[in-house]
Amino acid sequence: MQYLSDPIVQFVFLVAMLTVAHSALPRHKAVRFAVDVAFFATLTAVLLANGVAPYSAVVNASDLWHRLFYGLAKTIWWLGGAMMLVSCIRLFLIFERRPREARFVQDLIAGIIYVGAVLSVVAYVFSVPVGTLIATSGAFAIVLGFALQSSLSDVFSGIALNLGRPYRVGHWIILENGVQGRVIETNWRATHLSNAANDLVVIPNSALAKSQLVNLNSPDETHGITLSIRLAPTRPPAAMAQLLDTVMLASNHILRAPAPTVSIVNLSKEAIEFELAFRLGSISETLTAKNEIYDLVFRHAQAAGISLASDNTLVAPSLLQLATASEAPPETSSQLIKTLPLFLALTEKERETLSNAAVRRTYAKSAEILSQGERSSALMLVESGVVMVVRQEDGGDIELNRLSPGDFFGERGLLIGAEEPGRIVALTPVVTRQIGRDQLCEILRDRPALAEDIGLTLADRLEQERRLQGVGDMHAQHAQTLANRIRHLFQLPHSATA
Structure with missing residues (x-):
């Protein structure tokens, strides 16, 4: 019991308890704060009970060991107080939805607190006049500041940019000097951009802070x-x-x-x-x-x-x-047919035959040209206007595509007897040129091998449409399978490889 009244034993016991608490208890900000407050309050009570004022440079001790102990205890007291304040900052200083800025401000205030604690230790433990120390180090700081002027400017500009957050990683920015790129990294000294040529552009923060910039991703992604x-x-x-x-x-x-x-x-x-x-x-x-x-x-x-x-x-x-x-009449059906990948293998005479057989049809705005699930009996080429493909699914409409002059639709019903994936609607007054089954059958009977070329083109288009609809686990039918279906519908002879 005599040893328990010794302040050295009490101090060693407190430090041991603090070490055990920090290592054994969960790493939670509230728990850490409570432990630091309890340690600081207990240590304050122990020092004051033994006549030691941590905030005073005077030490009343007769022997060397107690003088050293009180000096160490006062140092621990100041550092413990700093730890308690820092724990409080970590717990209560929070910026909602801006964790990076909150962490930066917490680190900045924590650094100031620890610097103050160190200066207090110098003043109240070692009895060194802090004012004289600051004045002496001031001249050295001025010389060092001039030597590191550029780097310090970048650092403080980085602090301002991190607090202001005019951009973040992933944003595209354009500077007033024409430099532009996507932000891939920001640090205390510089900001790294990746430009359109995929080259790395490093811009010092001091130059960036003074430059007028345009953030192409703010206030939203549009x-x-x-x-x-x-x-x-x-x-x-x-x-x-x-x-x-x-x-x-x-x-x-x-x-x-x-x-x-x-x-x-x-x-x-x-x-x-x-x-x-x-x-x-x-x-x-x-x-x-x-x-x-x-x-x-x-x-x-x-x-x-x-x-x-x-x-x-x-x-x-x-x-x-x-x-x-x-x-003047708009683009003729012959010119339209020349642009279609379905008929790239046709000769000029065959295209002319199809063009002469094409029938001109007009549709008013909002008119339904084909219904969802309908099997078209003709290939329809858009001559003018805009056509929209809309699929009804789960009680709502999903837009699949918009077609313009030079585009076509209805090919799946004509060529393979498949249903339309959606409703075909005229967004504007629309003019189409329609090629019927009989006209196409005449061309295919003269050139049965054309079925393979059309099957390949149609397979590519079906695969592209499924990708646009976001169906990743479905594959378009094989070109040879489509070619066989075309032969069957048009009653064409099968090739030797079919």
Whole structure:
């Protein structure tokens, strides 16, 4: 019992209990905080009970061992207090949904607390004037600061960027000097970007903090695009703007909300310039969407008999030219057939035969051309307008595709007797050219081997459609199987390899 009254024994016992508690108890912030508070309060009571004020440089001890013990105990007291405050910071200083910023602020405050504790130990344990120490180290800090000015600027800029968070890893940013790329890493000194050429771009944080930047992924993942289109002034601007509205309606990539817009930005005798503005679901779709829009502009303009503007146009078209252009028939069925991959193997004469047999059909806006599950008896080529394929599933409609001039549908019913995967609806007034079974049968009877080519093309298209619908575990039918079905439906002789 005599040993228990000795402050050295009490101190050693407290330190041992703290060590056991930190190693045995679960690593939870609340538990750690409670242990640190209990240790600090008990140690404070032990020191004060023995006449030792931890916040005073005076030590009343007769022998060397007790003087050393009190110095060590006061040091532990200051560090224990710092640990208690840091535990409190870790427990209560939290930024919801911003864990990285919260961790940074916690580390910064913890560092300040520990520096203060060390200075207090220097002042109250070793009796060294802190003011003199700071003044002496100040000159050295100034010299070191000048030597590390650039690095310190990067570090403090990194701190500001981490707190402000104008971007994060994975975002695409563009700087005012034209440098752009996707953020792949941020640290205290620099930010690493991966540009469009997949090259690494390292930008010092100090330069980044001073630069004006555009975050292409903020405030959300959608991304706006504007395209400039110039058309020859052969129609009234309003009619051309309506054509470009149809182009936007035909796209499979742009978002429907907010609605895309078409605006006239310039009008001259050489060209009418339009600006198309639309939104994408992600910046990664930019290239695909631009290519699609340019392709659709060309196809719809060609189908409507409108030419793209030429910078070499010097004379404005006359009223007679305008009238002639407005009355000019759209793309013929012969030109449409030439663009179809189904008939790439046909000769010019065979294409001409199909083109002469093609029947022109018109459909009003919102008209249903084919029903879901219907077996089409003709191959339908889109001459003008926009067609939408909609599948009814689980009580709702799922859009599968949008078709424009040069596209076709109904081939599965005509060629293999399969049902349509969805309802075919006219989004705008639509003109089609239809090739019936009898006309196609005449070509196939003259060239039975054409069934293999059509089967291969149709197999590729069916596989592509299933991928677009997100059906990953289904495979399109084999081309040879489709070729055999085509022969059976058209009563063609089977080849030796079939």
